[in-house]
Amino acid sequence: MLTIATGNKAVAAAVKAAKPGVIAAYPITPQTEIVEQIADYVAGGDLESRYIPVESEHSAMAACIGASVGGVRTFTATSSHGLLYMHEMVHWAAGARLPIVMANVNRALGPGWNIWAEHTDAFSQRDTGWLQVFVGTVQEAYDATLMAFKVAEDERVLLPLMVNLDGFALSHITQSLETVDIGDFLPPYHLPHAIDTENPLGYGPVTGPADYVRFRWDIERSMRDARGVIAEVEREFAERFGRSYGPTEDYRCEDADVIVVAMGTLGKEAEVAIDRLRDAGIKAGSMRLRWFRPFPDLDLAGREVVVIDRDYSFGFGGVVAHAIRSKTGIEPYSVIAGLGGQEVTYNDIADFVRNRRPGTETWFGVSDHV
Amino acid sequence: MTNITVRSVTNLSAIPKEEYLYKCTSACAGCSSSLCLRYVLKAAGPDSVLVIPACCTSVIQGTYPGTAMSVPVYNVAFAASAACASGMSEAFAAMGRETNVIVYAGDGGTVDIGIQALSGAFERGTNFLYICYDNEAYGNTGMQRSGATPLGARTTTTPGGKPTTKKDLDRIVEAHNPPYMATACSAYPLDLYKKVKKALSIEGPKFIHVLAPCPPGWRYPTEKTVEMGKLAVKTGTWILYEREYGKLTINGPSKAAMRKPAPLEDYIRGQGRFKNVSPEILNLMRQQVQQNIERLSREEAGVC
Amino acid sequence: MYEIRIHSRGGQGGVTAAKLLALAAFRDGKHATAFPFYGTERRGAPVVSFVRIDDEPIKVYSQIHEPDLVIVLDTSIMDVVDVLDGLKTDGTVLLNSAHPITGCNGACRYVDLTGIALAENLVVAGSPILNTPVIGALAKMGIVTLPSAEKAIREMFSDERNVKAARAAYEELKI
């Protein structure tokens, strides 16, 4: 069905189609609309799920963990401080190999209080063992959420998955949305280690170093296998529903001398900047990084690269710029822009490309930095 | 010589013979929590799951790949047990399963770090049983104070004796108006068994608070574990009761104790943690016992 | 690309008006996006919403700095906000007012949306509903078609008085 929706409503619509058995969530701006919509679906009988109105995000993830290992598909949503508050359980969910799907509406962290988009919240969960995808449109928020369940629950993966969308910029924008009849796209939830009282097991007991290392390695092995699973699921999705995605969304990159790498809505806005630059005779392209974990292999050889980081690792640099540098050996021009919802237009992005100085870092909007 | 095989073991006849705690756990010798868990599991039966936060029981079950427990045990982070149980209980309900979900948590994971999740689960009406086995300190990590450590007790973080009183967990839980709540003590395992049975027959959030004396933590000889629990009850320090849909019933052993409590010294004298308690503190402890007895007596008599 | 900026106060329906407009444009077969700029303000504070309409998919997420059309749902805002900031030289202003207002350069349209809402008794929590009548006015201006405007209103609201109010605004607005 073709309609319009906000990014938040699109996520909720995908959750409705995926029919989780249990949803446990705590409201936080700008994610609240997702849980409100889901609570409404459940109350109205449009979604036969059990909605647990927990008292905190820590408990939201704990309840998802209990439900997921109990044997049902599970979803939650959060943002910013909520994600940080559940951090302990975010790690636990991955170690417990539970395919929980979470929408994280990216938002900056206090102080001072700031409710607008930034990727630092998601990146602070970088090393938890969660798959992370960043979306750029309302349609993609819907599609990625649907695919998230299939990827996470695949027996080669069995890891939780975080769908990231920019706070307000995407969560609250109204765009067109085509919802689909998913048919048997999502198989019934099957967790090989779901709790079974006929076969009682002790889950996650005290574990010695030698065994612990094996289980950590299995997370990494599954993360590596996830690349192929993601590609398979995205291919099947394209065949069934006609919309295709990849690890990156490349725009006019074939003959580009300089490529802008950005994530989320800035990655979409960059495409407009590329058109402007091309009109001015600058052979630029853009590569919107969709998957952050597992991190994809990027074909950037022989190009100049401008990385826009809507995040920062203090005392080190932009997180994406660092990833690009270590993965490709290319010294990018690192632009720190869009923190706390800072307005970054396509004209600004075009200027980043025009004024690039590879190997250096610039904070957009800061005049006195060294 | 008495032929014991033909003589009936009368006081055990009502209790299932099955042991869900295999020989043997890595609990300390004389551990009352192990004793409690035996009876909890006998009452709950095999279609039950234990959700366990970080606590002594995390260790008692044994190290991977073997476990001493023959029901599923879900280990979860310290603050998370009640919330995890909420999710599990809802999942089972969604699947039409009637499996018992039982949190078995220490006092630290209950009165301190886990109290928010506990409160949330009770407010939401989660269908589960929460059992707090209370050894009045962080036992697993070597006896640091918890919110449940009583006034005057020495722990590794209150070397001069705890200057403040034990948090009244039961009154916090009571404020949630659960359909069933009870206290129990490891020295009365059959009473605990009956309470677990009754709790599991009721829909909604149930709570049992079990006093679990701890030989290394309280510093008494291992063989005194049951004796220590009985003294807690006989001195009125620990009162056995049930509150069903708000109606309080004082249980047998405490009825007599409340009328004429044994001297408090009988209980604390044998515990190294109360060594050198000042007369002032002892007096305060006595007052607390008396106040608690009076409060529960008034409630049972319908005088509030 | 046609870019619209809507000025309103929290609770007046500017955010919903933007969504309705995007939906109507979408029903016309166009691409459209709508988004509010949310501050941390509460009811009564000035709020800005944005709508973009184009024949091509829209990839711009930043705010609208050079609008083709500025809509002012509450003219009292003009005392505190420069609603004409960045308005294109050939841009248009649509005011919720029974009268034209001086100092409004460019093409200035006006219609008494509040009066229309009150006439239909479209009042929620003490506030007249402006978001459905304004879509009628915009249809008259040719931003969207009237059938799509009505369709969009019916998709979002079950109360038929909303459609009547939109039609009334369509009739009343003078081009």
Add this chain to the structure above:
Amino acid sequence: MRERLALSRPKDGASGKTGTWRTFRPVVDKETCNACGLCAQYCPDAVIDEELNIDLDYCKGCGICANECPKEAIAMVREER
């Protein structure tokens, strides 16, 4: 099944033969014992069976049985290894 996380399985002696922890061993005087069963009831480790035999492979020697025996039929005797 591929081992992805620590899932332990129930078995006797999951923590080894804890009988080796013992300093004192319970010795029952069967003449005095009246088979009341309190020793089995109070044993934290369930090493006393229905027939009131004590499994010394696992008995940790805590002495609760001896302390609680109303007939004083159990003596704790120093282990000699």
